[in-house]
Amino acid sequence: MTMSMHNGLDLDQIPELAAQLRVDSIRSSTSAGSGHPTSSLSAADLLATLMSRHLRYDWDTPEAPGNDHLIFSKGHASPLLYSVYKAAGVVSDQELMEGYRRFGQRLEGHPTPVLPWVDVATGSLGQGLPDGVGIALAGKHLDRAPYRVWVLAGDSELAEGSMWEALATASHYKLTNLVTLVDVNRLGQRGETALGWDMDAYAARVEAFGARAVIIDGHDIAQIDDALARADDELDRPLVILARTIKGKGIVGVEDEA
Secondary structure (H helix, E strand, O other): OOOOOOOOOOOOHHHHHHHHHHHHHHHHHHOOOOOHHHHHHHHHHHHHHHHHOOOOOOOOOOOOOOOOOOEOHHHHHHHHHHHHHHHHHOOOOOHHHHHHOOOOOOOOOOOOOOOOOOOOOOOOOOOOHHHHHHHHHHHHHOOOOOOOOEEEOOOOOOOOOOHHHHHHHHOOOOOOOOEEEEEHHHHOOEEEEOOOOHHHHHHHHHHHHHOOEEEEEEOOOOHHHHHHHHHHOOOOOOOOEEEEOOOOOOOOOOOOOO
């Protein structure tokens, strides 16, 4: 039995879902002996809130034309994406534990369209948002479809010029059906990002490219829910949610405050 679209969990139920996403992200990557669990943990609260209260998706019918689109531009956080699929009821625990990053299996290290819920292959940083812009452009100006495109991006990824070109294009075409969630966890693979947690600097850049920026605590469920709901505002600019997060959030010993 799969979770129906717009399941509508209460806010006080979401932390439990987020905790399960974290547990499954750790379990799957540990069983495979590789992967990016900490990049998954930082975005777990964002995805738990999105999938349970805002993502309009019929998991039993991924080809339905009205389905929203969920794109992990930070495709290396695939443990989180596959844990979302498990929570939705379309991937089994056995496949998650025995199929992730195994040769010949469909739960690859970076998501690919071999999975019916994945639109585009992602993981090469700077690709997912441009792809999302194309899908949003088709939905708004060609197909005139009601779907929304949700893109999860990483802060390290914002060093890629293609992300800003995509945002400029989205702003030019007034793609209000595109929402970008930036997981600002401050740390890349080898150290701190150039801007760290300078959320105001990120916001200024987003606004300079014509989009609207909303800064939130990426672990505060109420703030996340409110920011996601702002996608319904009657404005003519794409929305970028800048979420300040902790890499590895949920692991004992990881500092909760900078």
